[in-house]
Amino acid sequence: MHIPLTWVVTAWGLTVASGLLLLSVYGAQPGELGSPPERWPEESRIPRVPGRVNLIxxxxxxxxxxxxxxxxxxxxxxxxxxxxxxHAVLLQYESLPGEEEDYRRLIASRLGVEAQDDREGAEADRFGVSTSGHLLVFEESGRLSFSGGITPSRAHRGPNDGSRWLRFRFGGGPPASQDTHAVFGCALGSPRFAWKPAGEPLP
Structure with missing residues (x-):
């Protein structure tokens, strides 16, 4: 049976378009916001620097x-x-030995700090976060003033409300409209399902 070339090209085009659409939808899907505490948790082993605003x-x-x-x-x-x-908190899982080394180097070069290990997500639980890329800002008093992400979609940079808030708070940028923002990243809960959208049920 001879299949017309136009049918093949059309089917291929539809397949590509469907794949791009799925990627676009996935990229725009935010992760869980979690439930961060209103103040820096006393039980945390991450040392809060007194007298300064702390970003984690x-x-x-x-x-x-x-x-x-x-x-x-x-x-x-x-x-x-x-x-x-x-504070850059990098989760460590026993099932992913050594996979965080590239990020350690990137954190040191871009943020000027040493990554702090979080074995099996203990600190993420204490701070009530569920998604990679979640940033918390605690004022000098220890009060939470910002919770959310600073990217416009998954694995992309660009203008976004979270970054605008930070520029206004610390850099004299235009006023920000809110202090809670969507987080675009993978779920922190399990190493095996890191590539799944945060919030999806695990099988």
Missing amino acids: LFLHPRCPCSRSSIAELGTLLEQFQDPVAV
């Missing part, structure tokens, strides 16, 4: 979106007028 960024070692969050925060830090304390 949670990252999954397999999530490609983490690179965008690190790069965006690095750019923002260059524009801040006041010094802040930065």
Whole structure:
């Protein structure tokens, strides 16, 4: 049976278009916002720097979106007028030995700090975050003032409400409209399903 070439080309085009559409939908799907505490948790082993605003960024070692969050925060830090304390928390899973090393180097070069290990997500649980790329801002008093992401979609950089808020707070940018923002990244809960959209039920 001879299949017309036009049918083949049309079918191929529809397949490609469907794939691109699925990627677009996935990229625009935010992860879970979690439930961060109103104040820095006393039981946390991450040392809060007194007298400064503390920024804490949670990252999954397999999530490609983490690179965008690190790069965006690095750019923002260059524009801040006041010094802040930065904490980059990198989850560690026993089933992923050594997979975080690339991120350690990236964190050191872009954020100027050493990554802090979070074995099996204990600190992520204490801070009530569920998605890679979730950034929390605690004021000098220890009060939470910002919770959310600083990228416009998964694994992409660009204008977004989260970055605008930070520029306004620390760099004299235009006023920000809100202090809670969507987080675009992979679920922190399990290393095996890091590539699934946060919030999807695990099989």
